[in-house]
Structures are given as structure tokens and as C-alpha cells.
Amino acid sequence: MPEGPSIVILREETAQFSGHKILRVEGNSKVDLNRLLGQTVRSLRSWGKHFLIELEDASVRIHLLLFGSYRIDERKEATPRLSLGFDNGELNFYGCSVELIEEPLEQRYDWRTDIMSEQWDAGRALEKLQGMPGTLACDAILDQQIFAGAGNIFKNEVLFRIKVHPMTKLGALPAAKLQELVTETHQYAFDFLKWKKAFVLKQHWQAHRQGTCPRCQIPLVKAKLGLTNRQSYFCEGCQKRYIASDD
DNA sequence: TGGTTTGTTGCAGC
DNA sequence: AGCTGCAACAAACC
Incomplete structure (x- = not known):
């Protein structure tokens, strides 16, 4: 579920509720759900992996984390974390993080950082990367302050595409x-979106959770690298590990 | 079958 | 003080 393109799909699938009033609220979320009752949905938005329900005097921020799920006009067996009833259907979230945002969304979020946004600013991302020469490539792609919406699949697929070893600074x-890293991360987001909608995302994985390099036909390396302890899949044959002059 | 995982936060321990 | 690593969350997938 959770990477940026999946949240865009969630936003598109829930568009029917925009402009509709919340008639029923339930759920085991710790936030005060009563105050959502009776409010009209001003807009449904996303920023990176965040799904945002903009209401009249606050917004609800949903983060699906690793295992979160949702259902539209149907329910799972589990107790929903948040269930919203409208006059034209219902929206249920499970196993996710729910937060209330009191301030205006424009104040909280910078959409230039969101890889899925029309406001995505590649030049700004490049400048940020240039200012952190000691950061590993595998950590840079997961940095939500630079590539909001990119996740572990992105990390593995983008580094494979641009033939860069994950441990390169x-x-x-x-x-x-470095420019390629920015443009391919943005490009992969839209390939991901297209393939996920067509239910063929996994078929197009070249490195992520794969065993053999499709270019070299040698075994891919699987290792937990960088600051995040997330799994990297890469090819030691074709992904170059660049070495800085002062290393 | 059960280990792994599209993620993030918070905290214990050092 | 600032780091590291782990637990927690909770469920589909191979």
C-alpha cells in the first residue's frame, strides 16, 4: 500500500467523498474523533505517503505505514482505526496512524518536495543533495524531506536504473x-503509478526482491545497508561504487 | 509454514 | 548529548 503512488490511487478512489459531510465517525484511533462529525470534506489530498482529509477547522492525516489498509463502501473483519460515513458511502482505514492537523495544510506541507505533485521541484531536490556530500545514495532516496513519497522499492529500482551502488556517497x-538520481526517482514514481494501476508493478521489478541481475545475469546482492536498516538489492557487476577523492 | 516486508516513531541503553 | 538498535504496530505475500 504505502508508497507515494499508492496514496495517489487512494486519493483518486476516494474522490466521491469530496464536498460531502461526515455523518458518522467510528474507530479505535486515539484522536478525538467526535470533532470530525458534521464537518464537510473540503478536499482530499496527498503529500508523499500522507493521505490528507481537509475539513473545515482541521485536517486528518492518515499514514498507512507498512501494513495499513483501507476499504471504500465495504468493511474488513478488524475494527477500523477510523471509519467515516457519508451520504454517498463510507471510508474505512485499518492499522494506520491517524493524526489531526490543526494548522492550514499549506503551512504544514511543502508540495515542492512531493514527487507526485505538480509542484515537484527537481532543482530544489538537486540542491539539497548537493548540500549533503557524505550521505549514502541508498539513504538519500529514502529521505522524505527530499523525495516525499519514495520508499524502499524506489531505492532499489532507481539505483539499479542509474547503475549506482547503494553505498556510493x-x-x-x-x-x-546526481541529476539522474533526481530525474529517475521522479520518473519511477509515475512508472510505479501506471504499473500499479494495471496490476503489473511486481512484474517490472528489476532489482527489488529479485535474485538475478537482468543485465549481467549474475546473482544480485541482498544486504541491509545505510542508516535505515532496510533491505537493498543491487548488482555488483553493473552498479558502480563511486569513490570520493577524500575517501 | 512462517519469515519477510511498499514505514515511522519513540525509547532504552550506551 | 547524541547515537544506535529494537519494539511496536498488524497483515498480505511467497
Whole structure:
């Protein structure tokens, strides 16, 4: 469920509720759900992996984390974390993080950082990356302050596409490769969206959870690298580990 | 069958 | 003080 393109799909699937009043609220979320009752949905938005329900005097922020799920006009057996009833259907969330945002969304979120947004600013991302030469490539792609919406699949697929070893420091990358890292992360987001909608996302994985390099036909390396302890899949044959001059 | 995992936070321990 | 690593959450997938 949870990477940026999946949240865009969630936003599209729930568009029917925009402009409708919340007639019923239930759920085991710790936030005060009563205050949502009677409010009209101003807009349904997303920022990175965040799904945002903008109401009249607050917004609800849903983060599906790793295992979260949702149902539209149907229910699962489990108790919903948040269930919203409208005059034209219902929206149920399970196993997710729910938070209330009191301030205006424009104040909280910078959509230039969201890889799925029309306001995505590649130049700004590049500047941020240039300012952190010691950061590993595998950590940079997971940084939500730079690529909001990118996750572990992105990390593995983008580094494979641009033929960069996950342990390469940004400062060691040639300028053109750093630029490629930005453009391919953005490009992969829309490939992900297209393939997920067609139910063929996994078929297009070249490195993530794969055993053999499709370019070199040698075994891929599987290792937990970087600050995040997330699994990396990469090819030691074709993904180059650039070395900085001061290393 | 059960280990793994599209994620993040908070806290214990050092 | 600031880091690291783990628990917690909770469920589909191979």
C-alpha cells in the first residue's frame, strides 16, 4: 500500500467523498474523533505517503505505514482505526496512524518536495543533495524531506536504473549522475503509478526482491545497508561504487 | 509454514 | 548529548 503512488490511487478512489459531510465517525484511533462529525470534506489530498482529509477547522492525516489498509463502501473483519460515513458511502482505514492537523495544510506541507505533485521541484531536490556530500545514495532516496513519497522499492529500482551502488556517497557522484538520481526517482514514481494501476508493478521489478541481475545475469546482492536498516538489492557487476577523492 | 516486508516513531541503553 | 538498535504496530505475500 504505502508508497507515494499508492496514496495517489487512494486519493483518486476516494474522490466521491469530496464536498460531502461526515455523518458518522467510528474507530479505535486515539484522536478525538467526535470533532470530525458534521464537518464537510473540503478536499482530499496527498503529500508523499500522507493521505490528507481537509475539513473545515482541521485536517486528518492518515499514514498507512507498512501494513495499513483501507476499504471504500465495504468493511474488513478488524475494527477500523477510523471509519467515516457519508451520504454517498463510507471510508474505512485499518492499522494506520491517524493524526489531526490543526494548522492550514499549506503551512504544514511543502508540495515542492512531493514527487507526485505538480509542484515537484527537481532543482530544489538537486540542491539539497548537493548540500549533503557524505550521505549514502541508498539513504538519500529514502529521505522524505527530499523525495516525499519514495520508499524502499524506489531505492532499489532507481539505483539499479542509474547503475549506482547503494553505498556510493553523494559527494562522489558525477554531477550528471546526481541529476539522474533526481530525474529517475521522479520518473519511477509515475512508472510505479501506471504499473500499479494495471496490476503489473511486481512484474517490472528489476532489482527489488529479485535474485538475478537482468543485465549481467549474475546473482544480485541482498544486504541491509545505510542508516535505515532496510533491505537493498543491487548488482555488483553493473552498479558502480563511486569513490570520493577524500575517501 | 512462517519469515519477510511498499514505514515511522519513540525509547532504552550506551 | 547524541547515537544506535529494537519494539511496536498488524497483515498480505511467497
